[in-house]
Amino acid sequence: MAIHMTRSSSTFALVFMVLFSASLASSEVPFMVVHKKASLSPFKSGSERVSVTIDIYNQGSSTAYDVSVADDGWNSDIFDIVSGNTSMSWEKLDVGDVLSHSFELEAKTKGLFYGSPAVVTFRVPSKGVLQAYSTPILPLDVLAERVPEQKFEWAKRLAAKYGSHVSVISLVVAFAYLIASPSKASKKKR
Structure with a gap:
């Protein structure tokens, strides 16, 4: 009896693995890796700029269409947009390709800022609209007092x-x- 149950469970596991791998093979979807980075740079006395770059990598097995990125986590009370835009869209992103989007902000107030991830939406013909989120950024200490670099x-x-x-x-x-x-x-x- 125990041998019969082992064989049937082994058979079930084998059938399950075959069906699962077949479903994975037939479901060709893009796999988006989204990396967001932000850096501070002094602009003039009492002012600091934040440079933001968002890189979108398609590591999947099919092309993504109607790709758009939105990074709306920058509060307008704290930051002004100096150049670029916080959102962008592209027609498609092929397998293995990279899209990059950059913009620059100017800080208005002093303080520690925690940014939210950027949201990437894309369309796959067989699946509809999908989303991906970027990596988070480290907290930015905007307009903080910087210790001058030591002599040596x-x-x-x-x-x-x-x-x-x-x-x-x-x-x-x-x-x-x-x-x-x-x-x-x-x-x-x-």
């Missing part, structure tokens, strides 16, 4: 970036010097 900060960055390379090159040069130079012991034997 550049030297620390260089040491951190190239210190291991200098160490390896120094060891190779020291080894080559030891191999190439005659030792005192070999001179006494002659």
Whole structure:
């Protein structure tokens, strides 16, 4: 009896896996990966600009049509749009392609700002309209007091970036010097 139940459950599992994989193979859909990044840059005294870039990648198995992005999380009481627009649309996004949209804002008030994800909508002929959301951005400390860069900060960055390379090159040069130079012991034997 136990063998019969094991065989029937194994058969059921096998049939389920075949049907499930067949449904996945027949459902060709775009898979959108949406990356949103924002960076602060000082503009003039008492003013700061936020540069926002949204990259949309189609990692799926079919083309997406009527692709649009909307990033409406920027409060008009805190930010003014300087260049670009917070929304954009394209006719299609082919498999493996990337779309990019950028805009720039100017901060009006000081404070910590938490941005919401951008929303991407797209159409698939067999499925209708679908949505994807971008990655969240780190909190932006708008118009915050920045600590001035320390005097030897550049030297620390260089040491951190190239210190291991200098160490390896120094060891190779020291080894080559030891191999190439005659030792005192070999001179006494002659």
